[in-house]
Amino acid sequence: MERFYRSHRKALFTLVDSIELEPVTAERAVADAVEFVRAVRDRRGDWIGETVVLERDGVKTVVRVNVDAFASELWRKVLRDKRRPGMLSRRHLEVCVFSYLAAELRSGDIAVAGSDSYANLHAQLMSWDECAPLVEQFCAQAGIPAEAGELVAFYKRRLAGTAASSCTARFALSRASRCASRIKRAS
Numbered sequence: 001m002e003r004f005y006r007s008h009r010k011a012l013f014t015l016v017d018s019i020e021l022e023p024v025t026a027e028r029a030v031a032d033a034v035e036f037v038r039a040v041r042d043r044r045g046d047w048i049g050e051t052v053v054l055e056r057d058g059v060k061t062v063v064r065v066n067v068d069a070f071a072s073e074l075w076r077k078v079l080r081d082k083r084r085p086g087m088l089s090r091r092h093l094e095v096c097v098f099s100y101l102a103a104e105l106r107s108g109d110i111a112v113a114g115s116d117s118y119a120n121l122h123a124q125l126m127s128w129d130e131c132a133p134l135v136e137q138f139c140a141q142a143g144i145p146a147e148a149g150e151l152v153a154f155y156k157r158r159l160a161g162t163a164a165s166s167c168t169a170r171f172a173l174s175r176a177s178r179c180a181s182r183i184k185r186a187s
Helices: 002-006 009-018 029-039 073-079 090-107 128-142 148-186
Strands: 021-023 047-049 051-056 059-064 087-089 110-112
Touching: 002 090, 009 029, 009 090, 021 029, 029 059, 029 090, 047 051, 047 090, 073 087, 073 090, 087 090, 090 110
Parallel strands: none
Antiparallel strands: 021 110, 047 087, 051 059
């Protein structure tokens, strides 16, 4: 995989340097991993520690990546070597992190500040104060009751009806199956 990634490496780092990533949920593992690979991108060795100390403007900073928090078991097997505890394959780590970043962007778990396509969807949601005046109109259009108690009763009836028809269908299929097996035995 690294061979396909190598030609795009510079562009990917230029991209993540030029945008501001915003984790939408409390889960920050992928965003932290992006920061880690950005911080160690000038390293040239094949293996890199999961924790590194960097010096920025004369200040030492500890930077850590936790691949267990986001990478699948298969990725962890590729990233780690039993003979090198605490070390990760640097090139594979970069591919892994950028792959997970792409997935997080697609799912909306990470947003890009100022973007339309990858914006924080939670920030675009209407508040309850904006929604409250529209509830009755929406419920009328949807054909559902607007009052909470009536709505609960409405969905309980629908669920009971669905369950009853499902049981009836299962019973009919079961009966048909028994009849078919009797016909086969008789012939």
